[in-house]
Amino acid sequence: MEPVNVLVIGSGGREFAIAKKLKQSNHVDHVFCAPGNVGMPTVGVEPVAIEELDFPALIDFAKSHQVAWTFVGPEDALCAGVVDAFQAAGLKIFGPNQRSAQLEGSKEYALDFMNQAGVPTAKHQAYADVEAALAGISEFGFPVVIKDNGLAGGKGVVIAEDQATAELTIREILKTPDSRLVLEECLIGPEYSMFVMIQDGEYRILPMAQDHKRANDGDKGPNTGGMGAYSPLPQLSAKDRQRMVDEVVVPTVQGLVAGNYHYHGILYIGLMLTADGPKVIEYNVRLGDPETQVILPRLATDLFDLVDTCVNDQAMPEVEETNDAVLGVVLASAGYPVNPVHGQAIGPFPKQAGIEIDFANVGGSLDHLVGTGGRLLMVIGKSATLEEAQHQVYQYLGKLDEPECFYRRDIGDKALKL
Known part of the structure; x- marks a missing residue:
């Protein structure tokens, strides 16, 4: 086949990594990213000044630039129905439809599906009522996990160790009309990120990773969108990974088929390996950030082919x-x-063997980069061992x-100090 054009929707480090990986395929001619960021030309990707929620403009662009298909990075666009809009316009797009995206858009919806x-x-x-939620704490004890029911960019989770923190969090989340929250028991065990590519009842499991959500060393400080990740996971046994597939992935995929979701896209499954076996912390309906930046470099299969x-x-x-x-x-x-x-x-960022920079929230120009808030970029090391990769990254930083x-x-x- 002749090389084709593809479009990636989004602007962060995840989309940088997706676009970079697609650009490496022999089947791909041009990779556009809307809106992208100023760092993307460093990997041959062309940013396009269209916001990720401007569906009519994205559709017009895909049509006028002969885009074979579009890959949706962020959850906001998926939950807003970008897949439905593209399909209604006769365009191919990779990602779950709006109904399926509720698995991330609503924690309550996802938990009902899991049940x-x-x-x-x-x-x-x-809960939707402050007093009812406060009364409900007694059912869980401390620590208790409190989750904003809606989208929160990975930051809508608080593990409350005491009554004062729980009450403050509950009142904050439920201060606006129509807001809801979920109280959960606090599971104990290591966390893992599993990414499943689903085509109705068929699925493929991508390389696994471990994310680090807390802002500070030792898993201290507030939850963030993710401060770093690594892959593979030497501490995860083949037996435990197979349990995750058998007890979590298989019933999830079967549930999607039984519910007529016609799921086409990525399903991220956040797992905790408890003493009772693997349990799901959350679903996301897209690749994770920052895990994407470490799992795609380990993918030997052509991402374009997958x-x-x-989509076909x-x-x-x-x-x-x-x-x-x-x-x-x-x-x-x-x-x-x-x-x-x-x-x-910020910068400059000198070239170094074994090190790559995936840009995210950056502005200005390539010669004069400035931070635009939040997570600016990721420094990525690739080596024969995790120890060497870690050493490379911290030496560079x-x-x-x-x-x-x-x-x-x-x-x-967590992998090296077992």
Whole structure:
């Protein structure tokens, strides 16, 4: 086949990694990313100044630029129905439809689905009323997990250790009309990220990763969108991984088929390996950020082939992984996630063997980059072992002079300090 054009929707580090991987395919001529970011030309990707929720403009662009299909990165667009809009316009697009996207858009909806499909998860209860939620705490004890029911960019979860924190969090989430929250028992065990590519009843499991949500070393500080990740997971046994597939992935896929979801896209499954076996913490209906930046470099199968067969309802190729170890650390703006600094000059970023930079919230120009708040970029190391990859990344970060930024210094320790 002649090389084709593809479009990626989104602007962050996840979309940078997706677009970069697609650009490496022999089947791809041009990769557009809307709106993208100023760092994307460093990997041959063309940013397009169209916002991710401007569906009519995205559809017009896809038609006028002969885009073979579009890959949706962010959950906001999926939950707003971008897939439905593209399909109504006769265009091919990779991602679940609006109904399926409720699995991320509403924690309560996802938990109801898990209960119906027989997928193991935490004990839980949803509330819309402050007093009822406060009274419900006694059913769970402390610590109790409190989740904003809607989309929160990975930051809508608080693990309350005491009554005062729980009450403050509940009142904050339920202060606006129509808001809801979910109380959950606090599960104990290591967390893992599993990414499943689903085409109705068929599925393929991508390389697994471990994310680090808390802002500071030692899993301290507030929840963030993710401060770093690594893959593979030497501490996860083949037996435990198979339990995750048998007890979580299979009933999830069967539940989607039984519910006529016609799911075509990625389903992220956040798992905790408890003493009672694997349990689901949450579903996301797209690739995760920052895990995407470390799992795609380990994907030996052509990402284009996987997506192309999925959108065309053809047999998907098997997923093959490289033997490489990949570890990435996020450079974030000082004050993130509560009140991040904006506009600071960042860089330069010298080239170094084994190191790649995936840009996210950056502005300005390639010669004069500035931070635009939040997670600015990820420094990624690829090597034969996780230990070497971790060493490469922290050696590189140690040479940078970024006074209005910070990063965690313990990404990967959970695998290396067993």
